[in-house]
Amino acid sequence: MGLGHLMRCLxxxxxxxxxxxxxxxxxxxxxxxGGTLIxxxxxxxxxxxxxxxxxxxxxxxxxxxxxxxWLGASWESDAEATRTILAExxxxxxxxxxxxxxxxxxxxxxxxDCGRLVVIDDLANRAHACELLIDQNLxxxxxxxxxxxxxxxxxxxxxxxxxxRPQFAELRSRTLARRDPFTLRRLLVSMGGTDAGxxxxxxxxxxxxxxxxxxxxxxxxxxxxxxxxxxxxEIAHKLPMTVRVLVDVSDMATLISECDAAIGAAGSxxxxxxxxxxxxxxxxxxxxxxxxxxxLSKQNAVRCANDAIELTVxxxxxxxxxxxxxxxxxxxxxxxxxxxxxxxxxxxxxxxGIDFFGDGMLxxxxxxxxxxxxxxxxxxxxxxxxxxxxxxxxISSEEHALWWGKTKARSDCQYFMYQLGDGPEGVVSFTQIxxxxxxxxxxxxxxxxxxxxxxxxxxxxxxxHAFEVLGLRKLSCxxxxxxxxxxxxxxxxxxxxxxxxxxxxKAADEWADVHRLALFADEWRxxxxxxxxxxxxxxxx
Numbered sequence: 001m002g003l004g005h006l007m008r009c010l011x012x013x014x015x016x017x018x019x020x021x022x023x024x025x026x027x028x029x030x031x032x033x034g035g036t037l038i039x040x041x042x043x044x045x046x047x048x049x050x051x052x053x054x055x056x057x058x059x060x061x062x063x064x065x066x067x068x069x070w071l072g073a074s075w076e077s078d079a080e081a082t083r084t085i086l087a088e089x090x091x092x093x094x095x096x097x098x099x100x101x102x103x104x105x106x107x108x109x110x111x112x113d114c115g116r117l118v119v120i121d122d123l124a125n126r127a128h129a130c131e132l133l134i135d136q137n138l139x140x141x142x143x144x145x146x147x148x149x150x151x152x153x154x155x156x157x158x159x160x161x162x163x164x165r166p167q168f169a170e171l172r173s174r175t176l177a178r179r180d181p182f183t184l185r186r187l188l189v190s191m192g193g194t195d196a197g198x199x200x201x202x203x204x205x206x207x208x209x210x211x212x213x214x215x216x217x218x219x220x221x222x223x224x225x226x227x228x229x230x231x232x233x234e235i236a237h238k239l240p241m242t243v244r245v246l247v248d249v250s251d252m253a254t255l256i257s258e259c260d261a262a263i264g265a266a267g268s269x270x271x272x273x274x275x276x277x278x279x280x281x282x283x284x285x286x287x288x289x290x291x292x293x294x295x296l297s298k299q300n301a302v303r304c305a306n307d308a309i310e311l312t313v314x315x316x317x318x319x320x321x322x323x324x325x326x327x328x329x330x331x332x333x334x335x336x337x338x339x340x341x342x343x344x345x346x347x348x349x350x351x352x353g354i355d356f357f358g359d360g361m362l363x364x365x366x367x368x369x370x371x372x373x374x375x376x377x378x379x380x381x382x383x384x385x386x387x388x389x390x391x392x393x394x395i396s397s398e399e400h401a402l403w404w405g406k407t408k409a410r411s412d413c414q415y416f417m418y419q420l421g422d423g424p425e426g427v428v429s430f431t432q433i434x435x436x437x438x439x440x441x442x443x444x445x446x447x448x449x450x451x452x453x454x455x456x457x458x459x460x461x462x463x464x465h466a467f468e469v470l471g472l473r474k475l476s477c478x479x480x481x482x483x484x485x486x487x488x489x490x491x492x493x494x495x496x497x498x499x500x501x502x503x504x505x506k507a508a509d510e511w512a513d514v515h516r517l518a519l520f521a522d523e524w525r526x527x528x529x530x531x532x533x534x535x536x537x538x539x540x541x
Contacts, residue, residue, distance in 0.1 A: 002070070002540040003193030003223055004268035005098045006034045008120070008163040012055060012096070013043055015166075016352075018525050019468060020532075024089055026082055028072045032194060032225040044084045052077050060103050062125040064288070069102035075102070079109040086113040094352060097130075100288075106156070118352065120163075123288060124148060132351060136162040136271065138339060139295035154351060159340040161347055162271035166521075167253035169275070169342035169471050172434035175275045176337055182330035184322040186217045188259040191283065192267055192491040193223030194234040199283050201228055202308060203263050204235045204243070206315050213319060217242045219259060224248040261322060261329065263315065265474040266293050273302060277337030279329045281318040283311060301336035341435055343471035350469050361536050362457040363420030366429055366463055372417060373404055376427055385445045388483045390505065416465075418444075418458045428462045430470070438473035440466065453538050459493055460531055467521040474520050480505060481513035494527045495519045 006027075013023035025038045028048040038045045052073035059068045071078055086092050095114035095315040097107065100123060107129040111117055119130040122137055124144040133145060133155045140157040150156060191199040200220060207213055220236065222229055224247055236243035249255055252272060256262070262273055262280040266289035274296075275282050282302040284293045296302045305314035322329050368376065377400040379385060386392045395403075407413050412433040418426040426446040442462055446454045466475045477495070479487050495517040503511035 003034060003225075005120075006037065007193075007538070008268050009096065010037065010041055010043075011099050011163045011165050012345060012348060014041065015041075015163075015349055015468070018205075018528075019349065019464075020529070021093075021139040026085055028071070028078075030072060041175055044089075046089075048073075048078070048081055051232075052081075053303075059103070060126055062127075063101065063103065064123075064125070067288075069101070071099070071101035075106045076109070079106045083110050083113050088109065091115070096120065098322040103127055106327055116352070122292075128153075133154070134348060134351075135270075136160050136219070136344065137242075137292050137295070138299070139291070143429070156348065156351055159271055159274065160338055160344060162342075163348065164272060164275055164340075164342045164344060165253060166342075166345070166471065167251065168272060169435075170438060170473050171253050171257045172277075172337070172342055173276060173438075176333070176436075177512075178257075179260060179277065179279075179330060179333055182260065182279070182322075182326040184216070184260045184326075184329075186219060186259045188219050188221070188256060188264070188278070190221040190262065190264045190269060192265040192269065192285065192413065195222065195228065197285055197308065198228045198231070199265065199285060199308065199311065200226075200232055201235060203309055204232065204239065205240055206312055207241065208235075210319070211240070211380065212323070213252065214240045214243055219243075219255065220245045221249050221252070221255070222247050225451075231361070265289075265316075270296065270302075271340055274336040274340045275342040277333035279322075279332040280336065281305060281314060296336070296339075298496065299339065301332060301339055303332065332413075341471075343435070343469075346469040346471050349363075361539060362460055362532070363418055363425070365416035365418055365461050368415055368417045368427070372424065373400070375424070376400070376404075379427065379445060379447050382448050384448070386482055387507070388445075388486070392507070414470075418446075418454070418461065420451075420457065425454050426458050428465075430466065433470065433472075435471075438471065439476065440470065440472055441476050441478070442466065443477060455489060456492075456531075456535055456538075459489065460528075460535055463519070464528070465522050467524050472521060474518055476518040479515045479517065480507065481515060482507070487515055487517075490517050490519075493519065493531060494523050 017023055017204045024044040024046060026046045027035055029050040035045050035047060050072060059065045092114040094116045098120040104127040107117055111129055117130045118132045119128050120134050122135060124135065127148045129150060131153055133149055133153060135157045136159055138159055142155045142157055145155050164285055189200055189203050191459050218241060220232060220243060222232065222245065233245050236245050256273060256276045256278055259278060262278045264273055264280050264282055265285050266282050270282065270292065280302045282304050284290055284292055284304065284306045293304045297304045303314060305311040377395055381394050407415065414430040416428045417424045418428055426444060427445045430440050432440050444458050444462060466472045477490065497515055498518050499516045501514040504514040505512050
């Protein structure tokens with residue numbers, strides 16, 4: 001139990017680690033606690049004993065009694081044990097809590113031991129004492145938490161905040177294209193980390209007598225602690241079709257992308273399947289999964305089997321439709337892909353509002369206020385800015401207002417004001433944002449008289465936004481050949497020239513070349529710490 005919770009916390013931690021965070025895990029030593037996964041991924045593990053004396057018998061209002069048992073201790077002793085660890089780690093900028101048995105009493109006790117307390121929840125069934133709450137479930141509303149969180153708590157709800165590894169967004173576009181038209185050749189069976197109810201065995205037993213499915217390749221995924229693993233292997237060996245049984249898969253995104261349809265448990269893995277648009281028969285294995293399953297069914301994003309008894313009937317219907325009505329199955333994948341884009345980690349890390357990587361020292365990118373639109377135009381019309389743009393004439397107020405109105409309404413454009421200290425010092429733009437392919441173009445210009453190093457600080461923040469918030473895999477730009485200072489600066493940040501358009505643009509009655517440069521996310525992440533140190537040292541000195 002709880003492997004999905006662990007995986008989403010590992011995903012968020014990996015994302016924050018890339019931004020310079022030092023992430024620790026506090027885990028109680030229940031059987032199957034997953035501590036090895038944590039240490040294998042390079043995070044510090046603090047292990048509490050499996051149980052402690054004095055387990056509280058009073059279940060808080062709204063909390064499920066079975067969920068409460070998983071704490072393994074009274075809330076008071078658990079909170080004090082956590083406080084001891086936080087003091088040893090300290091200072092702690094942020095504590096993220098993902099546990100159905102923890103509520104406002106526990107959170108209030110540890111609140112003074114961390115800079116910010118964040119809760120990841122799915123149930124909206126108990127009160128919290130936190131500054132930020134995240135519920136990734138479809139159909140959840142902010143109002144569901146209105147009476148459960150303190151005033152001023154920011155509540156993020158919906159699959160757009162689901163915590164998925166970056167590989168899902170990267171594989172998304174080509175995976176969706178591969179399944180059009182739909183043909184079933186490879187079926188994924190994934191019933192969660194432990195599959196305590198052995199739904200995997202029930203699915204495989206279904207195929208014993210289904211001779212029409214002998215052409216299939218079935219891929220079974222189990223967690224390393226799955227109790228039925230040997231029985232599953234025995235059944236798989238006797239089936240008439242090819243069956244692969246995989247344990248503790250490290251690259252689930254690639255595996256899902258290579259399969260055509262799935263039989264899968266509800267829970268956090270649902271969002272992985274949705275992101276890659278794999279048509280799914282979802283199996284409800286716990287009461288707290290019913291609401292999420294119903295919401296996805298209502299959107300025609302999954303077929304649902306609500307229990308083990310219903311599984312056989314629903315599985316036969318699903319397999320028949322894969323053969324006889326492939327377009328209806330393909331539409332399940334289309335509808336599921338429309339629910340989530342896989343960029344939730346970037347959105348959550350921004351909402352955390354913690355300066356893990358020291359970005360605040362370099363300034364910030366923020367929304368452009370309506371009162372600053374005219375200021376933008378004045379900066380843009382400066383000769384030193386205009387001469388390096390494709391549009392070199394002096395822009396009128398009317399033209400600028402018309403352009404800004406259209407630009408704000410576009411989903412593939414983002415414009416930000418750069419600010420260091422009290423006042424704005426430049427503009428950063430992202431255009432041609434293609435979320436399916438993970439690409440975009442960017443540009444910037446500084447205010448007249450901006451302090452030394454402004455361009456470099458703007459570029460650093462722009463790249464952080466592109467790769468850690470937008471979730472892009474590639475960022476491009478074009479620079480006129482006579483703008484040598486900017487070309488040189490881009491090279492320092494890791495951009496490489498992909499081509500040159502010779503004599504492509506006429507400037508001052510002469511034809512100029514245009515440099516096309518690009519940078520990939522993995523290239524930037526390797527270079528980011530070095531660039532941050534250089535830029536911050538300039539400010540300190």
